[in-house]
């Protein structure tokens with residue numbers, strides 16, 4: 001076990017209600033709560049209650065649970081009134097994508113016009 005691979009992450013502690021979170025929706029298999037540092041008017045994280053490090057591991061081990069995560073993401077969009085205006089679902093995976101918590105989570109973003117995404121704005125090609 002390394003520091004970047006702790007046996008317990010922040011999100012297990014939120015699922016266990018050991019750390020407070022602004023929970024917006026819960027199912028038998030998933031939990032959705034608002035991101036503490038929102039990057040859009042709606043920014044909600046959806047986690048499976050069972051821990052996998054990233055979306056690839058989740059897809060390989062339990063595709064039905066991945067479908068539950070996506071269904072909960074859509075439900076969050078419905079609850080926040082985003083289904084007509086649109087929303088984005090993002091799984092950051094690994095260092096280049098900026099993943100910081102190694103319990104797979106979907107970011108649900110919307111509620112305003114979102115920016116483009118892709119290359120790091122401060123990267124070597126930045127003007």
Ligand code: AMP
Nearest residue numbers: 010021034035036037092098099100101
């Ligand atoms: P990622 O960078 O894709 O691993 O996303 C981790 C996300 O967790 C970031 O957007 C953080 O703002 C968010 N985050 C960190 N701590 C908390 C917390 N206590 N409650 C809610 N969101 C959090």
